[in-house]
Amino acid sequence: MSKQQRWNELADVKDELASRDWFPGTSGNVSIKVSDSPLAFYVSASGKDKTKRTSEDFLLVDQFGEPVEETHLKASAETGIHCEVYRLTKAGCCLHVHTVDNNLISELYGDAGEITFQGQELIKAFGIWEEEGRITVPIVENYADLSKLSEAVGTVIKQDTKAVLIRNHGITVWGRNAFEAKKHLEAFEFLFSYHIKLQTLNVLNKNQSFGGVKNGTTTIS
Ligand SMILES: CSCCC(=O)C(=O)COP(=O)(O)O
């Protein structure tokens, strides 16, 4: 596939994530691999409004996140994380978004360092078809030092890892191509949303059983 086709593929997936409001406040970044050896990938330019489609949305960078073509564009501040994903996995596309649900999950399970999902049909979206199939997402602290953050992400990526949560920040997820990366992202966001809603309902039920409704107001503690 040509570089232009890769660019278009990345622009299309960015548009689809934007249509879901998954890039609030210029957050998020996306990348797609163009060549394996030497590694080169398009990554979104830093600080842009990712809901807009322009000819300056992406730049080509190498394994170190350095531009390989003359450009005035600055690569995403989190390019180092994409470099780690391409170094450690067979990913062809890597997506990073900030959502309320992924931030809540990262905070609720941040101390545990991971969250595991089991018994959900959508786990099949990760290619896991076993009856008792499970998927674990590691969670790292949101280090302000981006080199340290990239290193922390790299440390938790194992052979079957498909995403990493950054605490109170967002998710970085990947797939062999743009289609698979988006599928994984959508499936994770579904699982996060389901889990939060279920936990909230459980707390509400518990409060009602134990008289948690005071003065006509149900409190969630
Ligand atoms: C306002 S979002 C803060 C930076 C961030 O977390 C992000 O995802 C976007 O950074 P980029 O440099 O890729 O625009």
Ligand SMILES: [Zn+2]
């Ligand atoms: Zn981010």
